[in-house]
Amino acid sequence: xxxxxxxxxxxxxxxxxxxxxxxxxxxxxxxxxxxxxxxxxxxxxxxxxxxxxxxxxxxxxxxxxxxxxxxxxxxxxxxxxxxxxxxxxxxxxxxxxxxxxxxxxxxxxxxxxxxxxx
Amino acid sequence: xxxxxxxxxxxxxxxxxxxxxxxxxxxxxxxxxxxxxxxxxxxxxxxxxxxxxxxxxxxxxxxxxxxxxxxxxxxxxxxxxxxxxxxxxxxxxxxxxxxxxxxxxxxx
Numbered sequence: 001x002x003x004x005x006x007x008x009x010x011x012x013x014x015x016x017x018x019x020x021x022x023x024x025x026x027x028x029x030x031x032x033x034x035x036x037x038x039x040x041x042x043x044x045x046x047x048x049x050x051x052x053x054x055x056x057x058x059x060x061x062x063x064x065x066x067x068x069x070x071x072x073x074x075x076x077x078x079x080x081x082x083x084x085x086x087x088x089x090x091x092x093x094x095x096x097x098x099x100x101x102x103x104x105x106x107x108x109x110x111x112x113x114x115x116x117x118x
Numbered sequence: 119x120x121x122x123x124x125x126x127x128x129x130x131x132x133x134x135x136x137x138x139x140x141x142x143x144x145x146x147x148x149x150x151x152x153x154x155x156x157x158x159x160x161x162x163x164x165x166x167x168x169x170x171x172x173x174x175x176x177x178x179x180x181x182x183x184x185x186x187x188x189x190x191x192x193x194x195x196x197x198x199x200x201x202x203x204x205x206x207x208x209x210x211x212x213x214x215x216x217x218x219x220x221x222x223x224x225x226x
Contacts, residue, residue, distance in 0.1 A: 109161035
């Protein structure tokens with residue numbers, strides 16, 4: 001019974017390169033979330049997606065960052081032209097139900113991808 | 119002001135001690151509170167969740183919510199070295215909003 005899978009676990013990029021982070025949700029889950037955790041800071045919501053739809057991207061930086069969750073395959077978080085400030089742990093979570101709506105809804109987290117920008 | 123505030127610690131206690139971890143929140147609309155545990159280099163895992171004011175107990179863990187003072191607590195009884203981790207409180211009324219986490223170290 002596989003949980004949320006993320007790869008790669010570690011990613012090193014030079015400034016200006018692109019970073020692609022992948023997330024496979026728990027089987028049967030159709031809601032995916034991306035969070036960023038900077039050193040000594042808590043997890044910050046970035047984006048919430050359902051299959052082929054971005055539902056809430058209020059936490060995404062306006063430039064260089066994009067996310068998708070295609071009909072087939074994993075969700076992808078893409079960071080173009082990375083800068084040193086993008087170095088962080090990026091976590092993906094998935095859930096079965098729609099978040100909020102006044103109901104408890106557990107999100108299961110993956111192990112994260114640690115991005116280092118040189 | 120952050121929506122969920124948490125003392126980052128670190129908090130260091132001897133094995134067997136009672137641990138108290140606390141958070142405050144600012145938004146009166148918050149109503150679903152969760153505690154996550156995160157071991158080093160791992161993803162967070164859900165420990166407990168609460169909705170109403172009062173206490174909720176699960177084994178050695180007790181979650182407490184005081185909505186009148188916007189205060190959330192997690193108590194760990196008979197703490198063990200394996201409890202050493204970062205504990206994150208969060209509100210899940212709309213989307214998960216986390217505190218910064220409190221690092222706990224339980225030494226033998």
